[in-house]
Amino acid sequence: MQRRTLKAWFLVHKWTSLVCTLFLLLLFATGLPLIFWEEIAHATGAEPEAEPMSAGMPRANVDELIDKALARYPGDVPLFFGWDEHAPLVYVNTGARPDTPPPEMHTVVLHEYTGEVLPAPQFNEGVMFFLYRLHTDVFAGLPGTLFLGAMTLLFVAAIVSGVVLYAPFMRKLPFGTLRTGRSRRLAWLDLHNLLGIVTLAWALVVGLTGAINTLAQPLEQAWQARQLGELADRYRGAPKPVRFSSLDAAIASARAAEPDKEPAYVSFPGTGYSGEHHYGVFMHGRTAITERIYKPVLVDVATGELTAQPELPLYMSVLLLSQPLHFGDYGGLPLKILWALLDLVTLLVLVSGLYLWFKRGSTESRLKELESGLVADAPAGAAR
Incomplete structure (x- = not known):
């Protein structure tokens, strides 16, 4: 790799890592208990x-x-x-x-x-909800959510640039080498590199799904504007309904219209999910994958008539599938435990990256080390 190219990748890794690492420590620390939100609620009687x-x-x-x-x-x-x-x-x-x-x-x-x-207890109270808000929007609403999304994209950039810088290191040393006899910094560097490359695939999945999840509100609003906007044109000028028809009957109509699915939730008019004139009965499948994909059935609240069964666009399906993948909800408790272990390892990668940054040498000396292939920066951590 030419020196100019090497330096460019080094600077990308350095600054993306430095900017995002403190926020990633927050995200991975708060994400750990959130993986077990359901189990914690059951154990505490919530x-x-x-x-x-x-x-x-x-x-x-x-x-x-x-x-x-x-x-x-x-x-x-x-x-x-x-x-x-x-x-x-x-x-x-x-x-x-x-x-x-x-x-x-x-x-x-x-x-x-x-x-x-x-x-x-109320879902929007208590320690777990406090951690959830820290993890999703740092109590700043949509701007906070989008900011954390930007940090996760920097995390992905740090991973990719770290992989590029890791290649010279792998040419000189056997995989998994820990040089413990020379200096503490070098031992930490080897451990940091090893843990970073081992968690590479998982970190990319969590980073990308996290970034996608931060776009939930804008994507939902885009879907509502397109799908529900077309529906709203049919009711343009019509007064908002004052008396609602039976929700029980509306759910029965949705079950009959989608017999291979079960209802997941219902939105009332005005909530933004079903317009001003409809119940939105959101149906889902019965398998681990299809239960994450919703099919809305819209029922007129004034007449009780089934009005539409719009298909969710691809970007909404991607969003819905990424949400449980981010927290390891697909495979029950065993997968959650695996997610938690990988979360802990990634926290160690981040902490070791900060340690290596504080013990760093000059940029020029680091580039010489990278060129020689004796050491290299690893993915998914703070720059050194």
Whole structure:
């Protein structure tokens, strides 16, 4: 590799690493407990327990469940109704107005069959929600989310440039070599390089899916503007409905229209997911992959008639698939444990990268080392 090219890659790795490393420490540190959010909720009693149901027991009427939830928060309006993936539980999100943001919503959890209101903490309270906000938007809303997305893209650039710089190192030393007898810095460098290259594929997956996830709100808004904009044209000039038809009947219509799917959640008019005149019944498949892909079924809230079954665009499917992959939700607890171990290793890569930066030599001396192939910068860490 020519010296000019080597220096360019070195500078890319140096500055992308330096800019993003502190934010990556925050992301990986907060992401670790979030991997086990469900298990932590169950262990701490934050997840409500549902009584087992008898065979053939009918589901409770959804409209009655909505009324029970609204009775808990007088003056609120219904926003979302959804189903728990693993238990016969449903939840109702309510708020002071249809466009209430998630941090201001109220949540009521009920038994899907008995209709019993179950004690459960609010999803937007507590330590886990605090960590979630730190991880997703550092309490700065969409600007914070997009900023963290930019940091993850710098992380990906640091990984790619680090791989390029790692090549001379691999030509001179056997893979996995740890030179512990010469200096502490050199031992840390070898460990940093080894752990960085071992976690390379995983770090790229987490970095890219993290960047995609930060675009969730803009992508959802783009889909809503296109799909729901076409639908809104049919209702242009029509007053907003005051009385809503039966949600229970709307869900039954969606089940009949998509018999190979199950309902995941329902959005009410005004929430941004189904326009001003429709229930949005979002159906999903029954397998580990298809349960992540939603098919909206739109039902007119005034007449109860099924209006449309729009297809999600490709970019929305990519977004929906990237979200569980980011936290290792596809394979149950074993995959979550693997994700957590890789998270810890990456934290060590980041910390060792910072240590190596503070113990660095001059840029010229580092370039000479890289040219000689005796040492090299590794992927996914702070520049030295």
